[in-house]
Amino acid sequence: xxxxxxxxxxxxxLTTAVVLLNGELRLEYMNPAAEMLLGVSGQRSLGxxxxxLFSEMPDGLAALRQAxxxxxxxxxxxxxxxxxxxxxxxxxxYTATPMTGLGGALLLLELHPRDRxxxxxxxxxxxxxxxxxxxxxxxxxxxxxxxxxxxxxxxQLLSRELPDPALKDYTNVIIEExxxxxxxxxxxxxxNKLPQLAPVNIHEVxxxxxxxxxxxxxxxxxxxxxxxxxxxxxxxDSEQLIQALLNIVRNAMQAIAARKQPAEPGQIVLRTRALxxxxxxxxxxxxxxxxxxxxxxxxxxxALQDTLFYPMVSGRADGTGLGLAIxxxxxxxxxxxxxxxxxxxxxxxxxxxxxxxxVPTP
Numbered sequence: 001x002x003x004x005x006x007x008x009x010x011x012x013x014l015t016t017a018v019v020l021l022n023g024e025l026r027l028e029y030m031n032p033a034a035e036m037l038l039g040v041s042g043q044r045s046l047g048x049x050x051x052x053l054f055s056e057m058p059d060g061l062a063a064l065r066q067a068x069x070x071x072x073x074x075x076x077x078x079x080x081x082x083x084x085x086x087x088x089x090x091x092x093x094y095t096a097t098p099m100t101g102l103g104g105a106l107l108l109l110e111l112h113p114r115d116r117x118x119x120x121x122x123x124x125x126x127x128x129x130x131x132x133x134x135x136x137x138x139x140x141x142x143x144x145x146x147x148x149x150x151x152x153x154x155x156q157l158l159s160r161e162l163p164d165p166a167l168k169d170y171t172n173v174i175i176e177e178x179x180x181x182x183x184x185x186x187x188x189x190x191x192n193k194l195p196q197l198a199p200v201n202i203h204e205v206x207x208x209x210x211x212x213x214x215x216x217x218x219x220x221x222x223x224x225x226x227x228x229x230x231x232x233x234x235x236x237d238s239e240q241l242i243q244a245l246l247n248i249v250r251n252a253m254q255a256i257a258a259r260k261q262p263a264e265p266g267q268i269v270l271r272t273r274a275l276x277x278x279x280x281x282x283x284x285x286x287x288x289x290x291x292x293x294x295x296x297x298x299x300x301x302x303a304l305q306d307t308l309f310y311p312m313v314s315g316r317a318d319g320t321g322l323g324l325a326i327x328x329x330x331x332x333x334x335x336x337x338x339x340x341x342x343x344x345x346x347x348x349x350x351x352x353x354x355x356x357x358x359v360p361t362p
Contacts, residue, residue: 015277015284016110023068023105025050025061036276037090037113038083054081054090064096068105073097078114141185148185152178195237195333202289202353203227205238206270209245213253213268221256221266228272231289234355236334241353244330247323248293248338248349255297255347269294278352280337285354293349300342 011018017034021027026049030042038053045053051061056079067074074096081090091114099106152175159171210223249268256266271292278288328338336353 016112019053019109019111021050021064021107021109023107025064025068025107027053028106032276034111036278037092037111038081040083054083056081064107067096067098068107071098081111144185145182148178148182152182195240195330197235197237199233200236200238200241201233202231202241202272202291203229205241205245206272206291208242209249210270212246213249216250217253221253221268224267224269226269226271228274231272231274232287232355234289234353236353240330240333244327244351245291245293247327248351251323252293252295252297252347252349255300256295259298264296267296274355275352280335280352280354283335283354285356287355289353289355291351291353293351295347296345297347299344299347300340 011029011031014031015033017037018029018031019027019034020029026047027042027045030038030040030045032042035042040053050064055061060076060079063074063076075093076096077093079092079094081092083090092111093114094109094111097108097110099108155171155174155178159168159175162168162171206225206227210225214223249270252268253266256268259266269292271294273290273292275288275290276286278285280288324338331338331351331353334353336351339350339352341348341350
């Protein structure tokens, strides 16, 4: 392998975002990690001025110019970078290193996102809490289902011995309520069956969800599709993914319906994007599919946001609190994750699914 090709291969596979500027602070090169961080295409951005890629306040541009002029590197901690109006500011640590090459001055920027580290820490805590909750629910379900079986059996035996058939109405109530509680416990536990993995087009899954939601909403809200057609097929259980996405979209639909005096029509946006070098839990994936469900409902009560994916937690009086717990369980079985960010008027559920998977998690 040629030395230049090896250098390019190493840069392209770094998780550190690397940006190379010329003496006029115009882009010469950025690696895929920088493309993902800044949300731009390196090929399309060649030759652009640095402020077209990101802006920093205050005096960030002056510091870069000073580094080129003086030849002295510098490091800045927790700098706020604004990339574009469609994404929030990035918090990064970055180092600027002046160099000489290609017939002139160059400036090498190495950007280390702090937001990503904070997100990974939050994800690890969330996964740990969910695993603890899952073990607790399974233990509790075992203790509930055993006496329920005894109560149901005793009610059946009593029903056979009753002299008056009219009294069987009471034993039937006992049997029906025992069955209802058993079904509730089963739903809390979720499916024990491993997902049947097969190549799935995520947009076909979303099309099925959209058709079901449009039939239920009967034109009361608009569904906006914002898809990235370049996303390849992923190994997944299409029926389980439909169930997970349907639970989330139905929650959004119900939240929109619960608005009081809405200022704008109800809208749900379904967006897909591909992410490079993305970490889920302790594992870094080369390529991940992100599916976002965005609604303009009233938002989620801040008191519920930390426990949103726990069983029996619901913001609605008539809710069971199982829809999001089931969706999270399905994503965990696919080695994925769900995140939520909510403010009044904008709630975003983000589903992350790795595009290369190993053995499904039982």
